[in-house]
Amino acid sequence: MKRQLLGAVALGVAVAFGMALSAQAKTLKYCSEGSPENFNPQINTTGTSFDAAYPVFNRLVEFKPGTTTVVPALAASWSVSDDGLTYTFHLRKDVKFHSSKLFKPTRNFDADDVIATFNRMWKADDPYAKVSGGAYDYFNDMGMPDLLQSIDKVDEHTVKFTLKKPNAPFIADLAMDFAAIHSKEYMDAMLKKGTPEMVDQMPIGTGPFEFVSYQKDAVIRYRAFPAYFRGKQKIDHLVFAITPDAAVRMAKLQAGECDIAPYPNPADLAKLMADPKLKVLHQEGLNVGYLAFNTQKPPFDKKEVRQALNMAIDKAAIVKAVYQGAGQPAKNPIPPTIWSYNNDIQPWPYDPAKAAQMLKEAGVTSLQTDLWYMPVQRPYNPDAKKIAEMIQADLAKLGITAELKTFEWGEYRKRLQAGEDQMGMLGWTGDNGDPDNFMGVLLSCTSARPGGQNIAKWCNKEFSDLIEKAAEISDVKKRTELYKKAQVIFHEEAPWFPIAHSVVYMPMSKKVIGYKVHPLGTHIFEGVDIAG
Amino acid sequence: MLRFLFTRLSLIVPTFLGIVFIAFILIHLVPGDPVEVRMGERGIAPARHAQLLHEMGLDRPLYAQFASYVGEVLHGDLGTSLITHRPVLDEFLDLFPATLELAIYATLFAVLIGLPAGMLAAMRRGSAFDHVVMGVSVSGSSLPIFVWGLLLILTFSVNLHWTPVSGRIDLDYDFDTVTGFMTIDSLLSDQEGAFASALGHLILPAIVLGTIPLAIIARMTRSAMLEVLGEDYIRTARAKGLGSFRVIAIHALRNAMIPVVTVIGLQVGTLMGGAILTETIFSWPGVGKWLVESIRRRDYPALQGGMLLIASLVMAVNLLVDLLYGVLNPRIRRR
Numbered sequence: 046m047k048r049q050l051l052g053a054v055a056l057g058v059a060v061a062f063g064m065a066l067s068a069q070a071k072t073l074k075y076c077s078e079g080s081p082e083n084f085n086p087q088i089n090t091t092g093t094s095f096d097a098a099y100p101v102f103n104r105l106v107e108f109k110p111g112t113t114t115v116v117p118a119l120a121a122s123w124s125v126s127d128d129g130l131t132y133t134f135h136l137r138k139d140v141k142f143h144s145s146k147l148f149k150p151t152r153n154f155d156a157d158d159v160i161a162t163f164n165r166m167w168k169a170d171d172p173y174a175k176v177s178g179g180a181y182d183y184f185n186d187m188g189m190p191d192l193l194q195s196i197d198k199v200d201e202h203t204v205k206f207t208l209k210k211p212n213a214p215f216i217a218d219l220a221m222d223f224a225a226i227h228s229k230e231y232m233d234a235m236l237k238k239g240t241p242e243m244v245d246q247m248p249i250g251t252g253p254f255e256f257v258s259y260q261k262d263a264v265i266r267y268r269a270f271p272a273y274f275r276g277k278q279k280i281d282h283l284v285f286a287i288t289p290d291a292a293v294r295m296a297k298l299q300a301g302e303c304d305i306a307p308y309p310n311p312a313d314l315a316k317l318m319a320d321p322k323l324k325v326l327h328q329e330g331l332n333v334g335y336l337a338f339n340t341q342k343p344p345f346d347k348k349e350v351r352q353a354l355n356m357a358i359d360k361a362a363i364v365k366a367v368y369q370g371a372g373q374p375a376k377n378p379i380p381p382t383i384w385s386y387n388n389d390i391q392p393w394p395y396d397p398a399k400a401a402q403m404l405k406e407a408g409v410t411s412l413q414t415d416l417w418y419m420p421v422q423r424p425y426n427p428d429a430k431k432i433a434e435m436i437q438a439d440l441a442k443l444g445i446t447a448e449l450k451t452f453e454w455g456e457y458r459k460r461l462q463a464g465e466d467q468m469g470m471l472g473w474t475g476d477n478g479d480p481d482n483f484m485g486v487l488l489s490c491t492s493a494r495p496g497g498q499n500i501a502k503w504c505n506k507e508f509s510d511l512i513e514k515a516a517e518i519s520d521v522k523k524r525t526e527l528y529k530k531a532q533v534i535f536h537e538e539a540p541w542f543p544i545a546h547s548v549v550y551m552p553m554s555k556k557v558i559g560y561k562v563h564p565l566g567t568h569i570f571e572g573v574d575i576a577g
Numbered sequence: 578m579l580r581f582l583f584t585r586l587s588l589i590v591p592t593f594l595g596i597v598f599i600a601f602i603l604i605h606l607v608p609g610d611p612v613e614v615r616m617g618e619r620g621i622a623p624a625r626h627a628q629l630l631h632e633m634g635l636d637r638p639l640y641a642q643f644a645s646y647v648g649e650v651l652h653g654d655l656g657t658s659l660i661t662h663r664p665v666l667d668e669f670l671d672l673f674p675a676t677l678e679l680a681i682y683a684t685l686f687a688v689l690i691g692l693p694a695g696m697l698a699a700m701r702r703g704s705a706f707d708h709v710v711m712g713v714s715v716s717g718s719s720l721p722i723f724v725w726g727l728l729l730i731l732t733f734s735v736n737l738h739w740t741p742v743s744g745r746i747d748l749d750y751d752f753d754t755v756t757g758f759m760t761i762d763s764l765l766s767d768q769e770g771a772f773a774s775a776l777g778h779l780i781l782p783a784i785v786l787g788t789i790p791l792a793i794i795a796r797m798t799r800s801a802m803l804e805v806l807g808e809d810y811i812r813t814a815r816a817k818g819l820g821s822f823r824v825i826a827i828h829a830l831r832n833a834m835i836p837v838v839t840v841i842g843l844q845v846g847t848l849m850g851g852a853i854l855t856e857t858i859f860s861w862p863g864v865g866k867w868l869v870e871s872i873r874r875r876d877y878p879a880l881q882g883g884m885l886l887i888a889s890l891v892m893a894v895n896l897l898v899d900l901l902y903g904v905l906n907p908r909i910r911r912r
Contacts, residue, residue: 080870090615091617178662186619242662246663261862262867264748284748288860289857293727293858296730296743297742300734302744453608456608472618486619496621
């Protein structure tokens with residue numbers, strides 16, 4: 046009798062303790078802006094999809110939260126050979142994979158997982174190569190197929206990447222979303238079951254959160270992974286509530302239905318900042334918006350004309366009117382947050398009189414040109430049409446007639462990259478915090494080809510030589526010198542009118558603790574806590 | 578009746594093919610393609626672009642794409658989403674219950690308010706009530722859904738905190754999907770407060786989606802009632818001394834309901850169209866929102882399949898309504 050009574054009391058205490066624990070479970074609710082395509086960042090290109098997969102995965106190296114500094118992750122350390130061709134990664138031994146109703150891992154993370162992950166994207170004959178469409182856009186766009194010579198397993202916890210040529214940004218590339226490490230065991234298990242696509246729909250990773258469920262277009266649920274190698278997260282549950290409309294997202298935030306909501310309308314910022322329950326974090330975006338002059342078409346082939354146009358447009362007025370405080374005027378092709386930014390460069394002053402004189406001296410009178418603007422809002426440009434109209438008005442004061450033109454977004458980019466315009470607006474958001482990711486992608490001679498991202502079609506040998514050399518050496522100091530020289534050439538040659546770098550705002554409840562705005566745009570919840 | 582049914586059924590195949598053709602052509606008129614849309618500022622090398630389009634089968638001539646699509650549809654294959662790589666039918670079936678649930682509650686709202694309002698307006702023809710009902714009816718069918726929805730959210734959710742802003746249920750509730758109907762699944766889950774939360778989340782979207790059908794039902798009920806109330810047999814019933822309630826409820830209403838029921842049934846098309854905007858505003862995860870996203874992403878199979886399925890549903894409901902009309906109206910049956 047006594048034993049039964051004691052047992053009942055013990056059971057009661059255990060139940061009460063469990064109830065107390067579950068009652069204290071913390072849930073962070075994030076109102077995301079869209080539905081993911083799937084949960085495998087290898088085959089995605091959109092920030093929305095990357096955000097949905099990020100909680101589940103780690104990479105060999107990662108960006109330190111809130112920065113573009115590369116730090117160890119699944120690789121505890123790495124070394125680079127003197128010739129810059131071989132990267133040897135020493136993997137952590139204590140990393141566990143998640144489990145689910147479909148899969149239970151039998152071993153920790155090791156070199157086989159790294160090789161299986163990259164082979165899927167690299168080797169056309171890999172059994173996973175064609176699964177879920179088989180388009181590895183970022184792997185290809187970062188030049189991996191041309192760069193990689195081999196990936197070799199040295200031992201269970203050592204992997205060697207051998208490159209065909211030195212490439213300093215390579216290590217930063219491995220911190221990007223597409224390089225998320227998958228479980229080879231899980232891949233093999235799903236292949237054996239005849240359902241390889243489940244790897245992309247019900248992800249298994251090593252990350253701080255395990256994927257729980259996805260109600261299509263509605264809610265994504267994650268729970269904290271107790272065996273995460275950096276320690277269990279302070280929040281127990283993470284929920285993405287998919288809310289495409291910005292006004293509704295902010296309404297949910299203000300009503301307390303979400304704790305964090307991204308991409309506010311600029312016009313709502315003042316109201317959000319005034320809300321006593323909310324705080325609005327901000328960070329200079331790793332982006333640049335610009336107007337490119339097609340240097341292959343007269344009179345934009347003359348640098349004096351391009352310089353004059355830089356002086357003819359009132360940049361400060363544009364930033365004030367269109368960015369509404371959420372931007373800073375640009376003078377260089379890279380934002381100030383990227384190392385090697387040359388702050389010594391003096392921006393072209395707004396001087397319409399001098400601009401008119403320079404145009405006259407260059408023999409340009411009664412110029413008629415087109416001026417292309419984006420039909421959509423972009424992170425680096427909240428209202429391209431308004432900016433185009435302001436530029437048109439400024440140019441008209443100098444007797445220049447600019448015809449505004451736009452196309453459907455995909456068509457616009459295609460035509461711009463084909464070089465059909467005379468002047469066209471575009472922009473860029475950085476992928477990995479490396480200067481080459483801006484200057485090499487947007488201004489090199491290689492990318493000036495038809496279809497390339499150098500929409501000014503500007504090929505300056507001295508500039509290209511500097512940035513190519515900088516991409517090959519790993520010494521940051523030497524690279525910085527080269528990039529600074531390159532920016533001087535850019536400024537002098539003026540292939541663009543750089544407009545602005547936007548500021549990214551992130552409204553959230555004051556209860557949220559520890560969230561850092563990531564310069565590359567990913568929304569990261571590792572290390573975040575919620576009070577109460 | 579059988580001849581009527583046979584005639585209607587024989588029209589289904591050409592109607593179906595016509596819908597497939599129109600959906601196909603309209604979608605391909607939109608500039609851009611699913612590969613371009615994914616690229617953003619990074620663009621894509623022409624050779625790789627061509628390769629990806631080839632792998633998706635999108636580099637074939639349009640007539641070839643159309644022919645193979647029709648062949649697949651006739652075998653019950655609606656294709657695979659170019660974005661999620663899941664079968665289009667699976668995507669549709671995942672989302673359709675949410676749209677259906679919203680449509681049902683929107684219809685209930687429209688009928689429960691519209692019918693009595695229309696009846697009373699007819700009975701008090703020319704009165705202030707009649708004018709108010711008609712005025713509200715015109716406004717209801719004129720006000721854009723987007724404006725109406727955002728207004729309601731700002732007023733009742735953000736300022737008054739009477740209703741949730743969006744979604745199908747409070748995020749704190751998590752249970753397995755059994756039927757896909759949140760109100761039913763929440764009851765089955767036995768979680769305290771879940772059903773009330775599901776119902777609460779339905780209020781505003783159902784009102785927004787049901788407003789136009791409400792306006793139409795109110796007007797149609799009023800017209801039908803006025804016509805019936807002017808009939809000789811109603812005058813005879815009154816002359817015989819029957820009470821007002823008996824005259825309206827037993828004699829007038831039944832006959833007035835015939836056109837009203839058919840109008841209610843025909844609202845399916847309006848509801849499907851309205852669902853597209855309503856679901857976007859309220860983040861309601863239904864087929865309407867999915868179709869809007871598919872346009873943006875140039876997900877051709879999802880768009881074609883989704884439009885086909887919705888059109889089929891509307892056709893089926895219209896057929897049922899026509900048959901029901903025959904059942905309700907003996908004069909049609911005898912033709």
